[in-house]
Amino acid sequence: MYLSRGGYEVAVLDGFQKRRWEAQIGVQPLAPIHPLQERVRIWKRETGKNIRVFVGDLAHERFTARVFEQWKPDAIIHYGEQPSAPFSMMGNEKAVETQVNNVAGNLNVLFAMKRSVPTAHLIKLGTMGEYGTPNIDIEEGWLDIEHKGRKDRVLMPKKPGSFYHLSKVHDSHNCEFVCRVWNLRITDLNQGVVYGIETDETQIHEELNTSFHYDEVFGTALNRFCVQAAAGLPITPYGSGGQKRGFLNIRDTIQCVELALSNPPLSGEFRVFNQFTEVFSIRELASTVAAAAKEIGVTAKVEHIINPRIEEEEHYYNPVLTHLPSLGLKPHKLSDTLVKSMLSYIKRHSDRIDPDTIAPRVKWEGYV
């Protein structure tokens, strides 16, 4: 919607796999998501802009090939992957489904580019979780290394924390390869954890809302904490809460994509951006939410629970962030005001909160 409003001609490809995955595990976004075709009609009515819809599965080679052949995009923004770490840890079938879906879909995109639009720019959604929590600074994708007196520029080593995060590591390696051998141009956006609900475009019409998840599988930490506070439940960081991650506002996500889009890499360049605006520990987030809730008269207790994940809870974390700021990124930093506006949005939809979907049942150790 943002790009459409900004004058880009936009097409959307969707196979609606996530609808099925949500149904399988029995969760839904806080506010209903209307059919895509309906939202596109509303968008047209409200703004006069067309968005083209292609319905199909990126993992189906011929579908992807045909859309690229027909539409001939100048740029591709690839968000079409299974996005949840806990989902990928729900056992053998879901681990395989996650990696096959993500890797095959992305390979089909790379081949369709090579075939129909070899000079187009692929903006690929990666994740900061690809890196894990190394004891060295997290460079942006590439690392200048000196070893035994010799030098090279290598991919930043990865130690991801779930089969989902691994699927993105696989994608990154596949992307680097096709830049090297086919001269494709790719920006891999290693994004932090996104929070927030509203953008300028979702505010145009209430049926244009984003998919806001608060459940243990598709919900991210800050969103989940806000729903817990709004529903009068304790805020439950996993373990000590010393886990640090990069975070960013949903508005900045869009800003970052546009910055990448209007500053494409060279032909043959595999460019990686770390994409976040601030680093917080999970326990800092929990206190921030509790404090903001208090200001609007809601008392929320912070209750640490056993960590269902296997991850370091106290660790060094220093990701580098230079590329996006140098292109002009202006962060919307996390503020009490933002959290309070999230709480008030959630309260408006509080009849749809299912508290049974929040507590973590997916355990990194347990499912096989």
Add this chain to the structure above:
Amino acid sequence: MYLSRGGYEVAVLDGFQKRRWEAQIGVQPLAPIHPLQERVRIWKRETGKNIRVFVGDLAHERFTARVFEQWKPDAIIHYGEQPSAPFSMMGNEKAVETQVNNVAGNLNVLFAMKRSVPTAHLIKLGTMGEYGTPNIDIEEGWLDIEHKGRKDRVLMPKKPGSFYHLSKVHDSHNCEFVCRVWNLRITDLNQGVVYGIETDETQIHEELNTSFHYDEVFGTALNRFCVQAAAGLPITPYGSGGQKRGFLNIRDTIQCVELALSNPPLSGEFRVFNQFTEVFSIRELASTVAAAAKEIGVTAKVEHIINPRIEEEEHYYNPVLTHLPSLGLKPHKLSDTLVKSMLSYIKRHSDRIDPDTIAPRVKWEGYV
């Protein structure tokens, strides 16, 4: 056969995918490979040893799960993957098939281990090709790194040269993860290019021969050069032939697997061995074969052809090799005698050489 003779109780899992892939591209091994069940009967008759056969596809979750549940292996030697770089570069469908087959099959093995034999030892076939040709020494899987004054031990960065090699990189990351979170024990054998035909076991009966490929898709360089010489064709290194790789004799492959098997890693350890015995450039191999051929009265011309691959042809290459020698590896180095014995084996089967399958038609640039 080697392990069975050595007193191990052995079961083989095979889905015979490679038979189908060979048929698809119209190639076959130099000497016919008899049905597995027949070879197992011959083995029993010749040695008195049983080898159990499970027929099925590792990429089918329930097949793999059931075999592990029933057989409960102490160790798993996982060679069950699509093994050819050119095959994986034959276009979209084959790239996806290679990565899906290899990644899903390996994930199913990891889950089956976790479920049924969590203390077993997985010996996973990787490849030296995972590393590519970096400008620094190639450490064995892990790299001790110092960066901006801080230290860590990270996975050796990878820059592989085909969708096949990438599939092995994906497997390695998945393996490292399950060691870390599930305490599995895995040895990743990053093997060089294997040459040679015979082992002590194949010599017991002629129908126990290995699958010897000389075609552009499944054949490796030295094997291909020997067949070219034996058939009176020019030996055709790709490009300048300055590409350096690690090589090893088929007998040493078996020796390395047994060394890994009898020296398992600790629980939770992801151990990587570089597995080769010598480094040669492709043009050195070509001269070695030409020289050996000359000694048996065959004149073979070396004719450099346009490189169908995209790879560096003149580069630094210094892979570290310490783990396997420290466990006792005694290399069978490449000798004129070995090459001459290969040439004489090939001459015995020369009626089956199809010269049309040798010239490279799979181009890294061309297929989409």
